[in-house]
Amino acid sequence: MLTDLPRVHFDLVEQLDSFVSTVNPDLRLLTLNRFGRRLCRIADDHDLQQDPLYVHHFHDSESLQFLQNVVFPYARAHQCWQGQLLFRDRQGQAIPTQIKVLAHHNAEGKVIHFTGIAQTQSHDATQLLDELTERIFQDAIEGIILTDSKARILRVNPAFTTITGYQADDVLGKTPALLRSAHHDADFYQQMWQTIALQGSWQGEIWNRKKDRTVYQQWLKISRIEDNQGQVSHYLAVFQDLSIIRSKDRQIHQLVNFDRLTRLGNRELLVSRFPPALAQCQRQHARLLVCWIDGGQLGDVNQRLGLTHGDRFIQLQAERLQQLIGPEDTLVRIYADDYILLHPLPAKTRHDTKLIGRLLEALKQPVELAAQVILPCPFIGVACYPDDGQSEEELLHAAELAMFAAKEKKQAKVQFYNAKAGADYHRKAVLRQKLSTALLSTEPALQLHFQPRVWLQDGSTAAAEALIRWQDEELGMISPADFIPIAEQSHLIVELDRWVLRQLCRHLSRWHQQQLTPPLISFNVSARHLSEADFTDWLLHCLAEHQIPPSALEMEITESALIDNEAKAISKLQLLKDAGLRIALDDFGTGYSSLSYLKNMPLDTVKIDRSVVCDLSTNPKALCIIKSIHLLACELKLTLTIEGIENLQQHQILAELGCQQAQGYWYAKPLPAEQWARQWGSRL
Ligand code: C2E
Ligand code: MG
Ligand code: MG
Numbered sequence: 001m002l003t004d005l006p007r008v009h010f011d012l013v014e015q016l017d018s019f020v021s022t023v024n025p026d027l028r029l030l031t032l033n034r035f036g037r038r039l040c041r042i043a044d045d046h047d048l049q050q051d052p053l054y055v056h057h058f059h060d061s062e063s064l065q066f067l068q069n070v071v072f073p074y075a076r077a078h079q080c081w082q083g084q085l086l087f088r089d090r091q092g093q094a095i096p097t098q099i100k101v102l103a104h105h106n107a108e109g110k111v112i113h114f115t116g117i118a119q120t121q122s123h124d125a126t127q128l129l130d131e132l133t134e135r136i137f138q139d140a141i142e143g144i145i146l147t148d149s150k151a152r153i154l155r156v157n158p159a160f161t162t163i164t165g166y167q168a169d170d171v172l173g174k175t176p177a178l179l180r181s182a183h184h185d186a187d188f189y190q191q192m193w194q195t196i197a198l199q200g201s202w203q204g205e206i207w208n209r210k211k212d213r214t215v216y217q218q219w220l221k222i223s224r225i226e227d228n229q230g231q232v233s234h235y236l237a238v239f240q241d242l243s244i245i246r247s248k249d250r251q252i253h254q255l256v257n258f259d260r261l262t263r264l265g266n267r268e269l270l271v272s273r274f275p276p277a278l279a280q281c282q283r284q285h286a287r288l289l290v291c292w293i294d295g296g297q298l299g300d301v302n303q304r305l306g307l308t309h310g311d312r313f314i315q316l317q318a319e320r321l322q323q324l325i326g327p328e329d330t331l332v333r334i335y336a337d338d339y340i341l342l343h344p345l346p347a348k349t350r351h352d353t354k355l356i357g358r359l360l361e362a363l364k365q366p367v368e369l370a371a372q373v374i375l376p377c378p379f380i381g382v383a384c385y386p387d388d389g390q391s392e393e394e395l396l397h398a399a400e401l402a403m404f405a406a407k408e409k410k411q412a413k414v415q416f417y418n419a420k421a422g423a424d425y426h427r428k429a430v431l432r433q434k435l436s437t438a439l440l441s442t443e444p445a446l447q448l449h450f451q452p453r454v455w456l457q458d459g460s461t462a463a464a465e466a467l468i469r470w471q472d473e474e475l476g477m478i479s480p481a482d483f484i485p486i487a488e489q490s491h492l493i494v495e496l497d498r499w500v501l502r503q504l505c506r507h508l509s510r511w512h513q514q515q516l517t518p519p520l521i522s523f524n525v526s527a528r529h530l531s532e533a534d535f536t537d538w539l540l541h542c543l544a545e546h547q548i549p550p551s552a553l554e555m556e557i558t559e560s561a562l563i564d565n566e567a568k569a570i571s572k573l574q575l576l577k578d579a580g581l582r583i584a585l586d587d588f589g590t591g592y593s594s595l596s597y598l599k600n601m602p603l604d605t606v607k608i609d610r611s612v613v614c615d616l617s618t619n620p621k622a623l624c625i626i627k628s629i630h631l632l633a634c635e636l637k638l639t640l641t642i643e644g645i646e647n648l649q650q651h652q653i654l655a656e657l658g659c660q661q662a663q664g665y666w667y668a669k670p671l672p673a674e675q676w677a678r679q680w681g682s683r684l
Helices: 002-015 034-039 060-076 123-139 159-165 186-199 244-256 268-283 300-306 307-324 353-364 392-408 419-440 480-488 492-513 534-547 568-579 597-600 620-635 648-657 674-681
Strands: 019-023 029-033 080-090 093-103 111-120 143-148 153-156 201-209 217-226 232-241 288-294 329-335 337-346 366-370 371-375 379-385 413-416 446-455 461-472 476-480 520-524 553-557 582-586 604-609 639-643 661-663
Touching: 019 034, 019 093, 060 080, 060 093, 060 111, 123 244, 143 159, 143 201, 186 217, 217 244, 217 639, 232 244, 244 268, 244 597, 268 288, 268 337, 268 392, 288 353, 300 371, 307 329, 307 337, 307 353, 307 366, 337 353, 353 413, 371 492, 379 392, 392 413, 392 419, 413 534, 413 661, 419 461, 419 480, 419 492, 446 492, 446 674, 461 480, 461 492, 461 661, 461 674, 480 492, 492 520, 492 534, 520 582, 568 582, 620 639, 620 648
Parallel strands: 379 413, 461 520, 520 553, 553 582, 582 604, 604 639, 639 661
Antiparallel strands: 019 029, 019 111, 080 093, 093 111, 143 153, 143 232, 201 217, 217 232, 288 337, 288 379, 329 337, 366 371, 446 461, 446 661, 461 476
């Protein structure tokens, strides 16, 4: 019975959930139970006799010294030592333990063995770490290969399979050589392994082959893993598929820097390309052309055909531009149909007008959309580095100003920046800003002046035209000829016209209260204002509000009011005429002077522009024209007013011809409201 005891003890120790090991005085392991073997990653069938293990295999130098200098001497003297000790498994992994070291003495009191009984100190923590490591291995988006010291594959993770197409079973036991492509020669691999041997790891780009034979580029890191004695135990390879990363990079780059509609660059690309383009031109003493291209007509296409056709229109423009530019150029769409082109010129070249001319020509070509032919009207403003500016901002600003200058000519055009045009534009911007402030201000910066229209036969007042005047504190008196065209470029003109009419109504109300009955008063309305959807409602409401009968007024419009939508404009005029308002066609004899307008519009008066009569006394042709229009007006039962009469001669000629009315400095200049009221009142 007793003889079986050691066997029983052995079995017990084997089953314990603690590390138990007995070592001899020279610290060689005599026994190590199953728990201990698993903890230290030693094979279950490891034969300690044949393949001896020592205490130093399980400790780093620090804890080994602690064992030798403290633990064993103490246990020798006191039978037992207990405390905390850091173990290392065969792969070098740290294992914190709580250990009891017992010294076994023989009859002479000499220590013959030590037994260590250890509990892993944070068993849970180690387990958690193992689980986490496993989780990382499973979830990593990088492919991972673990091999033994002979580079035979022990494990691969799921990402390995995703990237290479190989299942774990295809590769276990084989070497990673099966992944190689023919891209690298033997020297390459030799150097790689040499680096791993010398430095512990290697990383770099490498071409490998997938299971489907496609060759791809990966970023690979191979690390050598050593055991406690510095011997290679494993190799760990971690890799990423660079072709995926690079295509994602390309997609991101595309999204960030390119315009989705046209596939041209966008503002971001311009910002990144501008400084190097400037720097290069500076180094090479070359010029850089900065072109601001406005495709033209987009607003019209959007309005007439809708936004989808508007988009297509932009795409067609972009294709045309793209075809003409070279690899050195940067072309971006910054918004709507506005593009910026950076075009470096060869050193010592001034202007490559050929390319810009070609761009303009290409954009001008008719476009067919929704069975309609559109005739684009592009504008290109060009600024040149270093002549027109040094920085991106200066050059873009100059190119934009040049583009605006081109736009003012109202026909497709390339305009090179010049400082004067820039200053003009600046002045216009200032005027626009000041005018919008003046319209809101209660200060009397804006005023109405009145200029009489007289009967040629007896010189009596037939009517008066209300004309706006603007006195700015800083800039002094500003002529309507200056600021009306600026206001006409924006919604400001609508504000201005409405301000004039409200002001006119106030004057009329006041004169009415003063028991004065002014003659017919005419006021000017811009084409843009007339085209507002609520124009007629607003006007009639404004008159009603001030209790002004429409028949007290005449509205002056120019031909341009009819150009965009003649039928609509005419129906509005008819509505107002039916309400009692008189309608005058202003500035006849300039622009198209279309006779069809005289025929179609519900007119009462035609005003001949000053330019037609300025040389009346010297130019027989001018006399001829006036005669003809006079006859025409009589036939059409229209009142004819000739504007710009400045001298007696002109007056006499017109009076002799039998013309009805005239307006001009010869009779009176435009006067402030009260002054004019006094003058006309005294004539009554
Ligand atoms: P318009 O409607 O043809 O007005 C006549 C212009 O000729 C006025 O210039 C007037 O002062 C000027 N004029 C009159 N008699 C003579 C003359 O004998 N010789 C010369 N050289 N000029 C004469 P003004 O007031 O500078 O206005 C210029 C233009 O500005 C006007 O031309 C009109 O188109 C526009 N405008 C003026 N006031 C308004 C307004 O309240 N609303 C709108 N929409 N436009 C206005
Ligand atoms: Mg007028
Ligand atoms: Mg006029």
